[in-house]
Amino acid sequence: MAVTQLMPGASTPATAVSGTDLPASSPATRSPAAPRRAATKGAHVAVKSLSHAYRRNDGKVLDGIDFEIGQGEIVALLGRSGCGKSTLLHMLAGLTQPSEGEVVINGNGVREPSHKWVMMFQAPSLFPWLSVAQNAALGLKFTRRGHEIDARIPEILDLVDLGAFADRNAQELSGGQQQRVALARSLAPQPEMLLLDEPFSALDAFTRRNLQRDVRAIARNLGLTLVIVTHDVGEAVRMADRVIVLQANPGRVAEDTAIDLSEEERAGGAEGFQREHSRLMGVYSRIAEAADAQDDIANDFTQL
Amino acid sequence: MSDAAQIPQFAFRLWSLGRARGLVNGLIGIALLLGLWWLGGLIVANDPDLYAFANFAPEPTLKRLWSMVLSGEVISMSGPSLERVGLGLIYAAAFGVPVGILIGRAPRIHELTNVPFQFMRMISPLSWMPIAVMAFDTWDGAIVFLIAMAAVWPILFSTAAGVRRIDPAWLKVARNLGAGPLHMLGSVILPAIAVDILQGVRLALGVAWVVLVPAEYLGVTSGLGFAINDARDTLDYDRLAATVVVIGIIGFALDAAVGRIVKKLNWVRAAH
Ligand SMILES: Nc1ncnc2c1ncn2[C@@H]1O[C@H](COP(=O)(O)OP(=O)(O)OP(=O)(O)O)[C@@H](O)[C@H]1O
Ligand SMILES: [Mg+2]
Numbered sequence: 123m124a125v126t127q128l129m130p131g132a133s134t135p136a137t138a139v140s141g142t143d144l145p146a147s148s149p150a151t152r153s154p155a156a157p158r159r160a161a162t163k164g165a166h167v168a169v170k171s172l173s174h175a176y177r178r179n180d181g182k183v184l185d186g187i188d189f190e191i192g193q194g195e196i197v198a199l200l201g202r203s204g205c206g207k208s209t210l211l212h213m214l215a216g217l218t219q220p221s222e223g224e225v226v227i228n229g230n231g232v233r234e235p236s237h238k239w240v241m242m243f244q245a246p247s248l249f250p251w252l253s254v255a256q257n258a259a260l261g262l263k264f265t266r267r268g269h270e271i272d273a274r275i276p277e278i279l280d281l282v283d284l285g286a287f288a289d290r291n292a293q294e295l296s297g298g299q300q301q302r303v304a305l306a307r308s309l310a311p312q313p314e315m316l317l318l319d320e321p322f323s324a325l326d327a328f329t330r331r332n333l334q335r336d337v338r339a340i341a342r343n344l345g346l347t348l349v350i351v352t353h354d355v356g357e358a359v360r361m362a363d364r365v366i367v368l369q370a371n372p373g374r375v376a377e378d379t380a381i382d383l384s385e386e387e388r389a390g391g392a393e394g395f396q397r398e399h400s401r402l403m404g405v406y407s408r409i410a411e412a413a414d415a416q417d418d419i420a421n422d423f424t425q426l
Numbered sequence: 427m428s429d430a431a432q433i434p435q436f437a438f439r440l441w442s443l444g445r446a447r448g449l450v451n452g453l454i455g456i457a458l459l460l461g462l463w464w465l466g467g468l469i470v471a472n473d474p475d476l477y478a479f480a481n482f483a484p485e486p487t488l489k490r491l492w493s494m495v496l497s498g499e500v501i502s503m504s505g506p507s508l509e510r511v512g513l514g515l516i517y518a519a520a521f522g523v524p525v526g527i528l529i530g531r532a533p534r535i536h537e538l539t540n541v542p543f544q545f546m547r548m549i550s551p552l553s554w555m556p557i558a559v560m561a562f563d564t565w566d567g568a569i570v571f572l573i574a575m576a577a578v579w580p581i582l583f584s585t586a587a588g589v590r591r592i593d594p595a596w597l598k599v600a601r602n603l604g605a606g607p608l609h610m611l612g613s614v615i616l617p618a619i620a621v622d623i624l625q626g627v628r629l630a631l632g633v634a635w636v637v638l639v640p641a642e643y644l645g646v647t648s649g650l651g652f653a654i655n656d657a658r659d660t661l662d663y664d665r666l667a668a669t670v671v672v673i674g675i676i677g678f679a680l681d682a683a684v685g686r687i688v689k690k691l692n693w694v695r696a697a698h
Binding site for chain 1: 593595596598599600601602603604605606609613614617618620693694695
C-alpha cells in the first residue's frame, strides 16, 4: 500500500513533497534531489458570519456560520442530506460566493477558485479522452507549470498507488481507481487544502475504507488542511480530528467536537473507535431528530 | 499436438473468416450494382428509341474511364472541384464551429438564433444561386459560397449539440483546478466535442459533394459538374457516365476517410 511505503525513505514522494511535520522523515533522510521548496503548509480557514440563499426570496440555506480551521487540521462537516454541506464546501473552494459574510483563507477573502484549495467531488469526472497521467497533470497544465509534469506526475501516481496505470485510458479503470486518479489530480498542483464532497460514497465498503485511510495519511504527511463533507458518522470518525455537525433548515453549526483517537484506533473495530462512533452518533441523532421535530411543527402550520 | 496449442489457431481462423465475410459481402454488393447497370445498358441498347444512349453501359464507360485515368483527365477535372469543396468546408467550419460553441454554451444565444438558423437551414442551398451570382465577382466565389451555405448547418448544429452534451462536472473540475477561458476551450470543450465537429463535417461533406455538381453548372469551365454538362452538350455519353463514376468514387473515399478519423478520435469506450 502506497501510504505505508511512503512514510520512511528518502526517495519516496511524501518526503519529496512534504518535509518537516512527518515524524518518520528526519532531515537526514531527505533527498538532496527533492524539489527545493518550503514544506507544504496547510491553509488556515476562517468562515465569518456566512449566510446564503440561492435566490433572493428563498429561505436561507446557510445561516450565520462561524468557525475556524487551523493549518493542517482534518475536519469533517457532518449533516443530513440537504443541510447545505455541499453549498458550504463550494464556498470554501471559491466556486460559489456567499450572499452574506465571507470565507477567509490565509488572511485573504476567497473570491474565486484556486489550485491552492481543490475540491474533490463524489464522481471522479476524469476526462475520458486523456490517459491517467494526463488527467493527473491537468492542474499543473492549467497553472502554467507544465515543466513540472515529468517530475511530479510519476511521483504523485505512485503516491496514490497507480504508478503502473499512468498510460492507461482513464475509462479503463475501476471506480475506486478513478477516484484515486482524481485524488492525484487534486494533489499534483500542491494545494494547501483539499475539500472532499462525499468522494467515496459510490465505492464499496472495502475500497472506501482504504481510501479513507490513505487520504488521511496523505493529508497528514503533506500537512494539508482537509475538509470532508459526509453524512456517514463512521467516515467522520475514521478520518477527522474534529467534526462540525450541521443542522438543517437553515444550516447552522450545531456541534463542534474533537475526535480524540490514535491512528491505530481509527483503523476501526477497537474500543476507542466504538466509543467515539456511538458518542458522535448520539450527537448526530439528537440534532437530526430536533430537525425532524421542527419539520413536523412546520408541517402542522402549513396544514392548518 | 496439445489442445492448448489448437485453441488459438481455431480462434485465428474464426477471426480471419469474420474479416473476410465483410469483404466478400462488399464485393458481392459491387457485383450486384454492376450487374444491374449492365442489365440497364442491355435494355437501352435493344430499344430503338434509346439506342443513342447505349454508351451509358458499363463496358464503354469503364473503358473510357480507364483512358481518362491514363490521360490525367480524371485528376484535372476533379482537382478544381475538390478545391472548391475544401474551401467551402473551411469557410463553413470557420463560421459553424465558433458559432456552434457559442450557441451550445449560451442558452440565450441559442434562443435568439434558433428560429432564424432552422429557417435558413431549410432553404435549399441552390436557391441562393442568383444571389451568389450577383454578390460574387467570380463564378468560383459563387460556387464556394453555395457549398459553404450547404455545409455550414450540419457543422453548426452538430457542434452545438456536442457542447450541450458536455458533462458540466468537467467544466467544474477544470475551473476548480484554475483553468482560464483559453484552457476551458482548448483542454475541455474542443477535445470533448472534436468527434461531434467531425461528424458534422462528415455530414457537411456529403451535402457539399451533392451541391457541387449543380453549382458547377454555373459559368466555370472546370470541375466535375462542368465535365458532366460538357459531356451532355457534346453527346459524349461514355464520358458522362465515367464522370458520374468518378464523382461516386471520390465521394465515397472522402466519406470513408473522415469516418476513419472520427473513429480514431472517438474517446468513448464501450463499458466493460
Ligand atoms: N444550485 C442551487 N440552486 C438552488 N438551490 C440549491 C442549489 N444547490 C443546492 N440547493 C439547495 O440548497 C440546500 C442545500 O443543498 P446542498 O447541496 O448544499 O446540501 P447537502 O448538505 O450537500 O446535501 P447532500 O448530503 O444531499 O449532498 C438544499 O435544500 C438544496 O435544495
Ligand atoms: Mg452534497
